[in-house]
Structures are given as structure tokens and as C-alpha cells.
Amino acid sequence: MACSLADSGFLLKGNLHKPINGHRFVSLFPTGASYLTWEVLPQCKAKHRRFVIPLRRSKTVKSVASPVTSPFPVDGAQHRKELCESYGFRQIGEPLPDNITLKNIIDTLPKTVFEIDNIKAWKSVLISATSYVLGLFLISKSPWYLLPLAWAWTGSAVTGFFVIGHDCAHKSFSKNKLLEDIVGTLVFLPLIYPYEPWRIKHDRHHARTNMLKEDTAWQPVMKKHFEESPIFRRAIIYGYGPIRPIMSISHWLLWHFDLNKFRPTEAGKVKFSLACVYAFMAIGWPLLIYKTGMVGWIKFWLMPWLVYHFWMSTFTIIHHTAPHIPFKSSEEWNATQAQLNGTVHCDYPKWIEILCHDINVHIPHHISSRIPSYNLRAAHKSLQENWGKYLNEASWNWRLMKTILTTCHMYDKERNYISFEEVAPEISQPITFLKRVMPDYA
Structure with missing residues (x-):
């Protein structure tokens, strides 16, 4: 020694x-x-x-x-190797030096990855639209025991609509910015997502990724919030435990429909987006119910929508959550470290990657949100060649999910996260249950 x-x-x-x-x-x-x-x-x-x-x-x-x-x-190679095995990662990146800037990293990327290609952009629309129509057809023809497969396909296809709107919000879909806003608004409608509120909220996530209080995506639970009331504590434990893979529903409801969360200068566009969503619900839902009944509304809209939220929650959690990835106060936060070291690349089955337009090739997207989704793989290859030792990479597996759902709970400055089992064992039965029943293979 x-x-x-x-x-x-x-x-x-x-x-x-x-x-x-x-x-x-x-x-x-x-x-x-x-x-x-x-x-x-x-x-x-x-x-x-x-x-x-x-x-x-x-x-x-x-x-x-x-x-x-x-x-x-x-934090050397052997230690990181052991953490990879423990957490379900393929690689855990070395700490990025403080003197590296985002410009240093962006300058190493090929200029071609920033280019907008209209043919590729509209090809992604065609893939999502075709896949979605096929999914609706499968739902209409499937016997009850095959419906979960049809819902999984259709929900994944509609997640592709979200990714297209995501590109529009980052101004990486088209050189025509009015067209981007129109497309973004339309593809978000089946998801009941108001485009402009989501765009504003998401821009804040990119500007403050893994900043402890300011990041608008998933964050660790703060001790003072956890201790507010016994009922609230139990709700948080379930929200960060068993139902975390669909908790983006609460995030969607709390963040995107409250005008008080937006500046007066943003209110006009926010109200227009909300009006579009309400109009879609007022016209589309009654028509669907009239044609197919309430059961049809559940089959054709609600169940695929829940699958979309499963992907929305799961993707977002894995992108920035792991025991070794810190959230830092604004005083300690380093933008480059948060975007490169604090973002995770995760591989999924090929059909999911195709339907969801490579949204999980996520590190280059946080290096520069101007990279269109169809160029993310080329950008990631460049990052691997030039900055590979700093990257966090995984292939989706049960151990990875089990680590997040049973460990990454309450904020701790020294340890990043403390499990609910440690701070409130008397009410943490949902976490204990997950540890017992979730598979552990990577």
C-alpha cells in the first residue's frame, strides 16, 4: 500500500x-x-x-x-472500473480539468455536425408519422393480449415527435425559424405539451445543467423539502422510487401550465402555445371519444401517452443521474464539467434509437444544442476520439436503473446522494421492495 x-x-x-x-x-x-x-x-x-x-x-x-x-x-482507473461494475456503467469518465472550456471542446468537433440538412430533418418527420400511424393501426387490430406491444411501439413513435419538437426548440431543425416554431407546436400537440413553455423551461436546463437549485430537470431531493410533512415524505419516496419512471407527468403538469413561472415578456407566446393545446384537447378528444368511445380514448391516446412519459422520465433520469455525478451550487458549478462529465451516453435497443431519433446520444447535445439529432452520432464519435476518457457511457440495463431508483435520492454535498433508506428507514418500504424485486444484471 x-x-x-x-x-x-x-x-x-x-x-x-x-x-x-x-x-x-x-x-x-x-x-x-x-x-x-x-x-x-x-x-x-x-x-x-x-x-x-x-x-x-x-x-x-x-x-x-x-x-x-x-x-x-x-478516482483512478481501478476505482472507476469498480464503480462501473457496481452502478451498471460501461465507462465512468475521469474528472475534467478546471481549465477546459466548452469552446475548447466545440472547436474539436467537425463543422459538418452543426449543418442543418432539410432532407434528413423531414425524413425524421416521415419516420415518426409513419411509425405513429402504424402504431394506431396495430392498436386497432391487436387482440387484448398484444395491446401492450402495440402501445409500446406507438408510445415510442410519439416520443419521436417530441424529439423533432426538441430540435425545433433548439433551432436545429430548419433555417426557417418560423417553420421551426410551427412544426414544434404541431408535433407537441398529441403529447398535450405546450411548445413555448417547454422550450423556455428546457433552455434553462441547458444553461444550468446539474446546478443544484436552478436546473429545471430532475434534481436530488433537498433535506428541508423532505422534512416538510410526513405525508409529503411518503409521496416523495414513491415519486423518486417505484413511480419515478413516469414522474415526468407531474413535471409536465406543474411546469408547463403555470403562467407565473414565466416572465412578462414570455407571456404572449406561452399563452398562444397553451391555446393550441387546449384547442387540440377540445376538438381532438371529443372526436376520438365520439368515434371509439371512452375505451378508445384510453387505447389510442392515454396508453401510448403513458409509454411516452415512461421514455421521457427514463431518458431524462439516466442523462444526468448517477451516484458519482454531482449536483453543485451556483458558486461551485462549472459549466464544462456539468455538460461533459455530468451527462451520460446510454445505448438502447436499435428500434428505440430509430424511433426516438438518437436522443440518448446525449453528451454532444449538451456540448452544443445546435447539433441536429441526426448528427449526434457523428459528434459523439468525435468526442470519443478527442475527449473519450472523460465520458460517462452505459448500455441500458437493470443494474443501472436499480442503482438510480434505490440510491439517488437526497442531496448530500460530500456523497452526492443519500438513499431514503438511510434517512427515513421507517417509511422507506417502497425502496426496500425495489431492491428486493428488481433484477440486478448489467
Whole structure:
């Protein structure tokens, strides 16, 4: 074992697992080298000094306990490899140096990834429209036991509409900005999403990704909010546990229909978007119910909409949530680290990637939201070549989801997250249940 100190060196001898002043030192690694910083070393009482021999100021000193191999820091390759196995990741990126800027990263991307291609843009519309119509046909013809498959397809297809509107909101769909707003408004209508409120809210997410209080997407639970009332605590536990994969429904309802959340200068466009959604509901829903009955409304609209929210919730959670990804206060926040180190690339089955237009190739989108969805893979390949060691990457698996749903709950500055089981074990049965029943394979 080797110990690297910031300002001094020392030699450990004897039983390394014996507590010193109430602290136990156990290496995170099976053999080889570990690093300790002086800040985490407890002050040794006189009775423990027989275990410590002062040395000259030194960067690294050897212990008599075990052989020394090539040293690596606590966040070194071996540690990250172990975290990957534990969390269900394929790769956990190295910390990005403080002096790297978003411009440094953007400058390494090929200029072609920023180019808008009208043919590719309208091809994505054609894919989504065709897939959606096919899904509705499957719903109409499927026996009851095949309906879940038809809903899964149709809900995934309508998620593609969202991604097209997402490109429109980022001004990466067309060079004609009026056309973008029209297309964005129309493709959001089947989702009952008001385009302009969502665009404004989403821009704030990009400007403050993983900023503790300002990010408008998923955040850790704050202690003061959790302690407001017993009933509220139970609701939060369910919301961040078993029903988290569809909790974007509450986010949709609370964020997008409240005019008080928007500036007076934004109110005009927000009201227009809301009027479009209300008109769609007032005309489309009665027609659907008239033609197919209430059961038809559930079959053709509600169930695919719930599948869309499953993807909306799941995609968004995985994009920025993991035990090793911090949320930071505005004073400590670093934009480049948040966008590159704080964003996750996740691979899904091919049919989902096609229907959802590669929205989960998400790191380049946070480096620059001007990259159209059809260029995200080329941009990600460039990032892998130039910045690959800093990237967080995964393929969707049960261990990844289990880690998020059972661990990533309450904010803690030192540990990033604390599980509800730790802070409120008496009411955390939903989390215990998930740990017991969810598969654990990666």
C-alpha cells in the first residue's frame, strides 16, 4: 500500500486495519496502491504513535505491509472500473480539468455536425408519422393480449415527435425559424405539451445543467423539502422510487401550465402555445371519444401517452443521474464539467434509437444544442476520439436503473446522494421492495 500526502509523508506499520482515533482505513482496491489526502487523515493520539514514523517531506512513501505497483488516485482507473461494475456503467469518465472550456471542446468537433440538412430533418418527420400511424393501426387490430406491444411501439413513435419538437426548440431543425416554431407546436400537440413553455423551461436546463437549485430537470431531493410533512415524505419516496419512471407527468403538469413561472415578456407566446393545446384537447378528444368511445380514448391516446412519459422520465433520469455525478451550487458549478462529465451516453435497443431519433446520444447535445439529432452520432464519435476518457457511457440495463431508483435520492454535498433508506428507514418500504424485486444484471 502506498500513501500520497499533500504536504508530508509517513510510514504505516503494524496492523493497518486497527482503528486510529475511531477511523478505520480500508483500501478501495484489492492490492496495489491507494492515495490518502492529509485532510482525511485523523489526528493521531499518543497511544497510536507507535504506528507512525515521521519522514521527510515527500510525495509518496511505501508501507511495509504490501508491495507497491504503479500508483493511481482515489478516482483512478481501478476505482472507476469498480464503480462501473457496481452502478451498471460501461465507462465512468475521469474528472475534467478546471481549465477546459466548452469552446475548447466545440472547436474539436467537425463543422459538418452543426449543418442543418432539410432532407434528413423531414425524413425524421416521415419516420415518426409513419411509425405513429402504424402504431394506431396495430392498436386497432391487436387482440387484448398484444395491446401492450402495440402501445409500446406507438408510445415510442410519439416520443419521436417530441424529439423533432426538441430540435425545433433548439433551432436545429430548419433555417426557417418560423417553420421551426410551427412544426414544434404541431408535433407537441398529441403529447398535450405546450411548445413555448417547454422550450423556455428546457433552455434553462441547458444553461444550468446539474446546478443544484436552478436546473429545471430532475434534481436530488433537498433535506428541508423532505422534512416538510410526513405525508409529503411518503409521496416523495414513491415519486423518486417505484413511480419515478413516469414522474415526468407531474413535471409536465406543474411546469408547463403555470403562467407565473414565466416572465412578462414570455407571456404572449406561452399563452398562444397553451391555446393550441387546449384547442387540440377540445376538438381532438371529443372526436376520438365520439368515434371509439371512452375505451378508445384510453387505447389510442392515454396508453401510448403513458409509454411516452415512461421514455421521457427514463431518458431524462439516466442523462444526468448517477451516484458519482454531482449536483453543485451556483458558486461551485462549472459549466464544462456539468455538460461533459455530468451527462451520460446510454445505448438502447436499435428500434428505440430509430424511433426516438438518437436522443440518448446525449453528451454532444449538451456540448452544443445546435447539433441536429441526426448528427449526434457523428459528434459523439468525435468526442470519443478527442475527449473519450472523460465520458460517462452505459448500455441500458437493470443494474443501472436499480442503482438510480434505490440510491439517488437526497442531496448530500460530500456523497452526492443519500438513499431514503438511510434517512427515513421507517417509511422507506417502497425502496426496500425495489431492491428486493428488481433484477440486478448489467
